[in-house]
Amino acid sequence: xxxxxxxxxxxxxxxxGTIGTMILERAIEWPDHPVFAYREQSGYVPxxxxxxxxxxxxxxxxxxxxxxxxxxxxxVLSPNSYAMLVWExxxxxxxxxxxxxxxxxxxxxxxxxxxxxxxxAIFINGxxxxxxxxxxxxxxxxKTVVTFHESNYTRFNDCLNGNSSExxxxxxxxxMPEDVCFIQYTSGTTxxxxxxxxxxxxxxxxxxAHEKTWTIPKGSRFLSYLPWHHSYGGLFERFTALYHxxxxxxxxxxxxxxxRLISDWSIVMPTHFFSVPRIYRALVIEARxxxxxxxxxxxxxxxxxxxxxxxxxRDCGEYFxxxxxxxxxGWGLTETSPTVxxxxxxxxxxxxxxxxxxxxxxxxxxxxxxxxxxxxNVMKGYYKDPVKTAxxxxxxxxxxxxxxxxxxxxxLKLHYRRDGIFKLSNGEKVSSIVVENALTVSSDxxxxxxxxxxxxxxxxxxxxxxxxxLEEWAKRNNRTLPQEWELSKDKDIQALFQKExxxxxxxxxxxxxxxxxxxxxxxxxxxxxxxxxxxMKVVRHQVAQKYQDWIHAIFRPxxxxxxxxxxxxxxxxxxxxxxxxxxxxxxxxxxxxL
Numbered sequence: 151x152x153x154x155x156x157x158x159x160x161x162x163x164x165x166x167g168t169i170g171t172m173i174l175e176r177a178i179e180w181p182d183h184p185v186f187a188y189r190e191q192s193g194y195v196p197x198x199x200x201x202x203x204x205x206x207x208x209x210x211x212x213x214x215x216x217x218x219x220x221x222x223x224x225x226v227l228s229p230n231s232y233a234m235l236v237w238e239x240x241x242x243x244x245x246x247x248x249x250x251x252x253x254x255x256x257x258x259x260x261x262x263x264x265x266x267x268x269x270x271a272i273f274i275n276g277x278x279x280x281x282x283x284x285x286x287x288x289x290x291x292x293k294t295v296v297t298f299h300e301s302n303y304t305r306f307n308d309c310l311n312g313n314s315s316e317x318x319x320x321x322x323x324x325x326m327p328e329d330v331c332f333i334q335y336t337s338g339t340t341x342x343x344x345x346x347x348x349x350x351x352x353x354x355x356x357x358x359a360h361e362k363t364w365t366i367p368k369g370s371r372f373l374s375y376l377p378w379h380h381s382y383g384g385l386f387e388r389f390t391a392l393y394h395x396x397x398x399x400x401x402x403x404x405x406x407x408x409x410r411l412i413s414d415w416s417i418v419m420p421t422h423f424f425s426v427p428r429i430y431r432a433l434v435i436e437a438r439x440x441x442x443x444x445x446x447x448x449x450x451x452x453x454x455x456x457x458x459x460x461x462x463x464r465d466c467g468e469y470f471x472x473x474x475x476x477x478x479x480g481w482g483l484t485e486t487s488p489t490v491x492x493x494x495x496x497x498x499x500x501x502x503x504x505x506x507x508x509x510x511x512x513x514x515x516x517x518x519x520x521x522x523x524x525x526x527n528v529m530k531g532y533y534k535d536p537v538k539t540a541x542x543x544x545x546x547x548x549x550x551x552x553x554x555x556x557x558x559x560x561x562l563k564l565h566y567r568r569d570g571i572f573k574l575s576n577g578e579k580v581s582s583i584v585v586e587n588a589l590t591v592s593s594d595x596x597x598x599x600x601x602x603x604x605x606x607x608x609x610x611x612x613x614x615x616x617x618x619x620l621e622e623w624a625k626r627n628n629r630t631l632p633q634e635w636e637l638s639k640d641k642d643i644q645a646l647f648q649k650e651x652x653x654x655x656x657x658x659x660x661x662x663x664x665x666x667x668x669x670x671x672x673x674x675x676x677x678x679x680x681x682x683x684x685x686m687k688v689v690r691h692q693v694a695q696k697y698q699d700w701i702h703a704i705f706r707p708x709x710x711x712x713x714x715x716x717x718x719x720x721x722x723x724x725x726x727x728x729x730x731x732x733x734x735x736x737x738x739x740x741x742x743x744l
Contacts, residue, residue: 151336156557160362165526168350169331170322171245172357172393176428177203184397186232193417196398197232202239205310206671209240209317212309214317216271216294219690220245223267223333225292227260227283228275230378230400233298233306237273238378242331242350244321249333249345251686252381253676256486263335265290265344266534272296273306279591284730316594327351333533334381334484337683341586346381349457351383355526357393359508363492366422368395372455373400373431379486380685382458383736386480396422409430414594416446416669422457423492428597428688430466432523435594435618437469448473449559456480459685464501467716473498479504481562483551485529485542486511507687513557514548520550520568544676572604578662580609582690583662588654594619596648598675600693602701608666610704610719612697613647614675638670639715647716667719669700 176185177199197637218224219571224241227249228234241248249267251260253276264286271294276278283289295303327350336345372391374382392399399418403410411429415672437444454476467477477496490513495504505514509523528549531539543549555564566581573579582601589599589611598614604647615637623646624631630641655664658675675681680692694701703710707717 155513156507156562157512158359158507159406160509161361162359162526164356165327165351165358166429167354168237168243168327168329169353169389170325170326172354173203173206173239173243174319176392176395176582180368180395183395185392185395185581186235187397187399187412187418188232189402189417190202190402197395200235202348204313205236206240206243208313209236210244210312211243211314211435212304212319213246213271213294213682214242214321218244218246218271220295220321221330222246222271223249223269224248224249224266225267225269225272226274226379227251227253227255227279229273229404230374230383232400233273234378234436235398237296238384240453243318243325245325245329247330247333249335250384251335252377252379253279254684255282257282262287262342262650263345264521267333267335270294270641271677274419279666298681308649319512321741325350327354328530331647332385334379336484337380337685337687342540346484347383347530347533348487349530352527352529353389354395354481355510356487356489356508357389359510359527360390360489360492361393364495364582366390366394366396369585370394370396370421371399371418372422372424373401373411373418374398374424375403375405376424376426377404377684381484382426382685383484386458386488387456404420404501405429405455408436412436412443412446417599419449420450421451421453422456423452424458426459427457427462427466428686429465430457430470431594431616432457432618433621434466434469435616439622448475448587454478458482459687461502461587463593465503465592467499478646481553482507482527485549485551486523486525487527487529489527490525491524493561500560503558503563505561507562515555515557515561519554519556519565521553521562522549523551524548571604574603574609574662575605575607576662578660580663585609585611585658585665586688588663589613589651589665590654593650593654595647596654599665599689600690602694602704606705607664609700611668612693612700613650613651613668614670614671615647617674634672635716637672643670644718651719663734665719667704667717669704669713669716669718671697 156393164610171701181200182198185199186197187194216631224246226234238248251263260282265288272292273296274283277299292620296306298306316590329350330347331350332348333345335345349396376387401411401414437447437707452475456478458480469476476497478493480489480492482490490511491505491507493499514522524547552568554566554568555562566583570582571579585601586599595616596613597616599611601611603607620631658664677684681689701714706712
């Protein structure tokens with residue numbers, strides 16, 4: 151079956167529904183069935199489909215009274231919440247376009263999206279977020295502002311009075327599958343975010359495709375923390391639950407507190423869990439340390455876990471399989487709304503393969519290995535950017551993903567991102583993602599590895615530790631874990647990380663890809679410090695800028711002798727010290743590391 155083209159043998163019928171018709175059908179079919187649950191002190195409080203529809207109708211009536219029409223952009227700046235769910239379902243059901251903005255964005259990021267999308271209304275949840283919004287230059291253009299707080303704006307609860315269902319039905323009927331319902335902004339790891347225009351057909355086609363590949367019974371329980379401004383959480387997980395009748399139990403730490411997540415897990419006992427590898431790694435560590443936690447996590451009703459966004463560490467997958475919990479993995483992009491391929495429950499999952507095309511999806515690989523996608527899930531285009539749209543979708547309708555890979559008997563195997571490649575001084579090409587995955591995918595100690603070496607003789611890395619594992623290591627060895635930069639030059643910890651690097655690099659070929667020198671950075675990469683995107687991807691230029699002196703020291707310690715004790719690797723003390731600093735100014739030298 152090796153080749154350059156693959157599609158699904160399962161046909162996908164024509165897509166005729168919209169988000170509004172889906173919501174109506176579910177509310178009529180399951181009026182008393184729980185659709186959402188939020189946690190209070192005493193436990194989780196369920197919300198029925200009937201109550202949800204009533205609130206959606208009320209918000210639609212309110213938005214109509216403010217003059218909002220079909221195709222108008224309406225933003226939301228909120229963490230996951232029941233109010234956000236109601237707001238976005240109302241906006242999309244009436245034919246307007248939802249523009250979700252990540253709740254953690256600072257004012258400049260919010261301002262960029264406001265000025266680009268030009269929404270005429272917004273719901274803002276949180277006084278601090280309201281302050282950030284008010285500092286934006288795009289704020290005056292937003293005519294209607296809804297919040298929960300005492301202010302000069304409309305309060306959300308005051309919007310829940312209108313209940314004219316007839317008007318709602320009329321609006322839903324006028325919405326077509328080809329109409330845009332979301333403008334999802336990409337994370338922007340290499341530049342300004344792009345506004346991905348997704349249609350009702352994109353969203354519903356995904357539900358129809360998944361319906362043919364898995365069974366999620368009504369009454370299933372999703373413990374949900376993935377942010378809804380992002381396609382994995384907001385489109386994939388959320389609409390999977392709505393379509394199949396699974397109740398969304400909101401994980402109230404939103405994935406930021408692993409102990410709270412486990413506490414929520416013990417109450418909900420989820421039947422399905424959707425997450426990124428970072429959280430699975432943390433859960434496996436806790437399960438290995440505590441038998442009671444292991445019993446909570448691997449309860450009999452857990453049907454499967456789903457992973458995406460980055461490679462799942464091999465030992466994590468093996469740990470779940472050992473406890474008879476199937477692991478599903480998928481691949482896609484925001485531009486594919488989002489899933490293109492998925493592994494199957496009917497055949498064993500093989501590490502590093504991301505499955506076969508979903509019904510309706512086609513995959514073609516070019517001679518160079520770039521993955522092209524066609525199907526009803528492919529975006530309409532980038533908002534206000536016909537040039538980027540034309541560059542992404544060719545005249546045959548193929549989306550050029552920028553991901554490189556190959557089609558095999560075991561499904562699609564991803565190799566690297568085309569835009570993540572740099573050249574060493576000898577002209578050899580290095581894929582940063584390939585090397586970084588080799589560092590982290592099987593490591594309990596390295597949370598993130600960021601590699602550099604453009605124009606240099608070898609690959610160097612900044613390694614960011616898993617502090618939970620280090621704390622346990624220190625406890626087992628009856629010692630105190632060093633703090634801050636003392637941790638980075640501790641010889642025992644350096645030896646521990648050298649062993650991890652050696653293990654990760656041992657099978658990496660050609661050998662020039664292997665990391666020859668590294669520094670342990672005693673900090674965490676976070677969304678708040680700008681080094682991670684909301685979808686947990688590393689923002690390389692931010693990391694490079696923040697730690698530029700350490701990058702220089704890896705390659706030219708002779709210019710940074712005070713940092714030599716922190717640098718680990720086979721190159722230190724050898725040819726590395728014979729190199730001289732480049733004649734160009736520091737700013738120019740720094741540009742080469744980006």
